[in-house]
Amino acid sequence: MATPPIIAGNWKMNLLLESSTKLISDLKKGGISKSRARVIVIPPATLLSSIADQIKNTGIFLGAQNCHEELKGAFTGEVSAEMLASVGCNYVILGHSERRTLFGETNAQIKAKMSSAIKCGLTPIVCVGENLRQREAGGAMDTVGKQLEECLIDKVSKDNCIIAYEPIWAIGTGQTAEPDDIEEIHSHIRNTLKAKEPNTDGIPILYGGSVKPENASKILVLPDVGGVLVGGASLNPKDFLAIIDKTSGKSE
Ligand code: PGA
Numbered sequence: 405m406a407t408p409p410i411i412a413g414n415w416k417m418n419l420l421l422e423s424s425t426k427l428i429s430d431l432k433k434g435g436i437s438k439s440r441a442r443v444i445v446i447p448p449a450t451l452l453s454s455i456a457d458q459i460k461n462t463g464i465f466l467g468a469q470n471c472h473e474e475l476k477g478a479f480t481g482e483v484s485a486e487m488l489a490s491v492g493c494n495y496v497i498l499g500h501s502e503r504r505t506l507f508g509e510t511n512a513q514i515k516a517k518m519s520s521a522i523k524c525g526l527t528p529i530v531c532v533g534e535n536l537r538q539r540e541a542g543g544a545m546d547t548v549g550k551q552l553e554e555c556l557i558d559k560v561s562k563d564n565c566i567i568a569y570e571p572i573w574a575i576g577t578g579q580t581a582e583p584d585d586i587e588e589i590h591s592h593i594r595n596t597l598k599a600k601e602p603n604t605d606g607i608p609i610l611y612g613g614s615v616k617p618e619n620a621s622k623i624l625v626l627p628d629v630g631g632v633l634v635g636g637a638s639l640n641p642k643d644f645l646a647i648i649d650k651t652s653g654k655s656e
Contacts, residue, residue: 407608409624409651410566410631412444412467412529413638414497414612415451424451428458430641437462441631441651444495445638449483456492467495467529470503473516475524485517485524496521497633498528499555501572511554518557522564529566529610529633530555532593536573544571544585545592552596560597562606567593568633574613576635583622586611590628617646624650 419427424447436443446467447455456466472482488496498521499514514530521528532555534547548569556565569589571581581589590609597604608630611623615632623629631651637643 408442410442411648412633414446414635434645439648441648453491465494466492468493469497471496473520485521489524496526498530500531514555529568531568531570533570533572549596561603566608568610568612570612578614580614580619587626617643620647620650
């Protein structure tokens with residue numbers, strides 16, 4: 405069966421116990437369970453257990469924002485994929501541009517994290533995307549192609565991988581990529597995946613970067629966009645529900 409459109413909300417380093425409980429309660433009141441989209445909420449690590457309890461029987465899935473490449477050991481301050489799975493996570497974001505640029509994460513580390521996540525039953529959401537300098541120099545495709553080559557494990561398939569294309573210049577800036585640019589890169593991602601491994605057809609490719617209710621429809625309607633990764637707007641229940649609502653016309 406084809407994957408339904410995916411709407412993933414990356415809360416980043418935001419919300420506390422009380423404010424996150426209110427957000428989930430507002431999403432439930434707003435009818436999130438009735439949506440045909442696959443909704444994933446991705447809170448900070450401190451809230452995962454609590455949110456796992458709150459979303460039981462709602463149809464909402466749980467994701468984490470990062471994991472360490474090892475399963476356990478002397479890595480003070482880190483959280484492993486096994487730990488995330490044990491508290492109810494189904495997904496984990498890997499290689500978000502904030503991890504790459506602010507914390508120096510490399511493609512090799514992301515690949516190791518991917519293996520570890522899959523081993524623990526998590527589906528990685530692997531982020532790729534170019535910065536403004538790379539885009540202006542005409543290097544967006546090469547940047548994204550290299551990231552895919554170096555971050556992805558060999559046997560990627562729709563059962564163990566989601567890709568998120570997030571141009572860095574569009575994250576948190578209010579600037580969104582134009583539909584033509586999104587289509588061009590998504591098709592490049594699709595071709596790169598296929599060249600790597602023949603069985604990659606159904607791998608969802610999400611778009612991320614300043615997705616809002618006002619621009620979600622024109623992004624979600626694009627044929628090779630399998631959903632969206634939403635940052636800022638996922639913290640506002642009205643906006644997040646409005647984005648989810650835009651999937652009602654999207655075919656699987
Ligand atoms: P944004 O963040 O929607 O706030 O631009 C997207 C992301 O970083 O995943």
